[in-house]
Amino acid sequence: MPSLKDLRIRINSVKSTQKITSAMKMVAASKLRRAQSQAEAARPYAERMERMLASLGASAAGSPTAPKLLVGTGADRVHLLVPVTADRGLAGAFNSNIGRLTRNIARRLEAEGKTVKILPVGRKGRDYLKRELASRIVADVNFVGRKAIGFADAEALGLRIVGMLAAGEFDVCTVIYNRFHSVISQLPTEMQLIPTPLPPAGEAGGQASYEFEPDEESMLARLLPQNLAIQLYRALLENAAGFYGSQMTAMDNATRNAGDMIKRLTQNYNRARQANITKELIEIISGAEAV
Amino acid sequence: MPVDLEIVSPEKLLLSGKVDMVVIPAAEGEIGVLPQHAPMIVLLRGGTIRLYQGNRVTEQLFVSGGFAEITTTRVTVLANEATPIAAVSRAEGDRRLAAAEAEYAAADRLDVPALDLAMDHLQSARAMIEAAQAA
Numbered sequence: 001m002p003s004l005k006d007l008r009i010r011i012n013s014v015k016s017t018q019k020i021t022s023a024m025k026m027v028a029a030s031k032l033r034r035a036q037s038q039a040e041a042a043r044p045y046a047e048r049m050e051r052m053l054a055s056l057g058a059s060a061a062g063s064p065t066a067p068k069l070l071v072g073t074g075a076d077r078v079h080l081l082v083p084v085t086a087d088r089g090l091a092g093a094f095n096s097n098i099g100r101l102t103r104n105i106a107r108r109l110e111a112e113g114k115t116v117k118i119l120p121v122g123r124k125g126r127d128y129l130k131r132e133l134a135s136r137i138v139a140d141v142n143f144v145g146r147k148a149i150g151f152a153d154a155e156a157l158g159l160r161i162v163g164m165l166a167a168g169e170f171d172v173c174t175v176i177y178n179r180f181h182s183v184i185s186q187l188p189t190e191m192q193l194i195p196t197p198l199p200p201a202g203e204a205g206g207q208a209s210y211e212f213e214p215d216e217e218s219m220l221a222r223l224l225p226q227n228l229a230i231q232l233y234r235a236l237l238e239n240a241a242g243f244y245g246s247q248m249t250a251m252d253n254a255t256r257n258a259g260d261m262i263k264r265l266t267q268n269y270n271r272a273r274q275a276n277i278t279k280e281l282i283e284i285i286s287g288a289e290a291v
Numbered sequence: 292m293p294v295d296l297e298i299v300s301p302e303k304l305l306l307s308g309k310v311d312m313v314v315i316p317a318a319e320g321e322i323g324v325l326p327q328h329a330p331m332i333v334l335l336r337g338g339t340i341r342l343y344q345g346n347r348v349t350e351q352l353f354v355s356g357g358f359a360e361i362t363t364t365r366v367t368v369l370a371n372e373a374t375p376i377a378a379v380s381r382a383e384g385d386r387r388l389a390a391a392e393a394e395y396a397a398a399d400r401l402d403v404p405a406l407d408l409a410m411d412h413l414q415s416a417r418a419m420i421e422a423a424q425a426a
Binding site: 038041042044045046048049051052055056150151154209210211212213214218219221222223226229230233 | 297299300301302303304317318319329330331332333334358360367369371404
């Protein structure tokens with residue numbers, strides 16, 4: 001049976017935890033709003049890029065000189081996985097969901113006899129994967145201490161992946177990230193980057209075919225790395241928005257749990273106090289009777 | 292009938308509006324786009340986009356490169372940045388020129404795509420300095 005003083009200390013400590021979690025929830029909510037609007041602002045570019053790529057890619061995919069970025073190396077032996085996670089925790093299962101999915105994919109690919117390389121983006125993902133798949137990690141990228149992610153970050157990451165492809169370090173590249181479905185639900189998703197999955201060209205809606213200047217091939221040489229960067233940028237932004245959403249939910253739960261705990265502890269405290277008073281009264285009364 | 296012009300960067304929609312004519316700096320020379328232009332997809336080099344209402348230039352924007360999609364009614368410019376010409380900074384241009392020169396010097400002479408890219412950066416930086424001087 002804890003003493004009254006112990007209980008008081010516990011209640012106070014839970015109360016300050018609750019203050020912290022509710023503050024974190026509020027911070028996450030405001031950051032979520034910013035991340036969401038950033039993700040929305042990036043959408044027009046990605047949509048138009050997709051439209052261009054659809055009309056360009058369709059005409060180039062058949063040619064034997066099509067760039068590697070578009071059609072891959074022709075082999076399917078070495079897979080590069082790029083799991084995107086946050087740099088910080090306290091966001092429920094957000095980071096470990098990605099870690100788990102990555103691990104499952106890696107296991108599946110290895111069971112098929114393929115080589116797996118991992119390039120984790122975000123500190124938490126690296127930490128998670130280091131435990132079991134450390135030998136597959138080739139490098140890692142994180143944005144620790146950065147306020148917001150800019151397009152330049154995605155571009156740099158894209159260049160790095162293009163460089164690895166050019167050096168023949170992998171055949172297929174897949175990004176694994178949390179797709180932002182809603183504030184309370186983020187879906188771990190895998191998205192193939194290389195070879196580039198072409199959006200269906202039909203949706204351009206019977207428009208006249210385009211002229212290209214310069215020719216298709218040099219256009220593709222520029223468009224594909226840009227497209228890669230855009231896809232990565234989108235994954236990074238969705239990851240950021242999802243992270244704050246997930247953190248908000250997690251902190252909301254934590255605040256509620258702390259509230260429940262305070263209620264229970266206060267009840268215990270009051271009961272103990274009552275018991276003490278009763279005991280003292282009994283002592284006084286029986287002392288008075290004895291006199 | 293005006294042309295619908297959109298300038299989009301990866302980070303946001305920079306400009307959307309109707310113009311009578313727009314001149315864009317395509318890789319192989321400037322293209323003036325009037326309504327009913329043949330559909331094209333072009334690569335852009337560093338240079339100035341000029342917006343026309345009637346015969347008057349209403350706005351000039353510097354772009355460092357990108358892509359443009361032209362259809363009979365619409366021009367979509369995908370640019371990494373588009374700065375009003377008055378806000379283009381000479382110092383930034385100089386800085387980029389120095390960086391591009393270093394990149395060009397460092398590029399492998401046999402790596403043609405890398406050389407091309409470095410050349411584009413050089414050109415883009417020079418265009419930026421030019422734009423800053425013109426403003």
